[in-house]
Amino acid sequence: MKLVNIALLGDYKADYEPHFSVARALRPFINNIPHSTEWIPTVVLETDIESQLAPYDIIWAGSGPYRSEEGILNGIRYAREHNIPFLG
Numbered sequence: 001m002k003l004v005n006i007a008l009l010g011d012y013k014a015d016y017e018p019h020f021s022v023a024r025a026l027r028p029f030i031n032n033i034p035h036s037t038e039w040i041p042t043v044v045l046e047t048d049i050e051s052q053l054a055p056y057d058i059i060w061a062g063s064g065p066y067r068s069e070e071g072i073l074n075g076i077r078y079a080r081e082h083n084i085p086f087l088g
Helices: 017-025 042-046 049-053 069-081
Strands: 004-009 035-040 058-061
Touching: 004 069, 035 042, 042 049, 042 069, 049 069, 058 069
Parallel strands: 004 035, 004 058
Antiparallel strands: none
């Protein structure tokens, strides 16, 4: 089975409940689908969108607040324009 790469867009804070909840939401994948997840900070998506998001099969916008509104919108737009499944 192919490894599913998931980009989590947002400025991760371990003690922020909505970010912690993302891990719980992914639990059904843990035993059933090989996957990897990585948080992508919104500031890197201001200018470096293609190289940051090209490796991912799914893009998920984590809960804000976001450091860069431009970055989060760029990530969402990238998913739409490249037909990448998006959750957010």
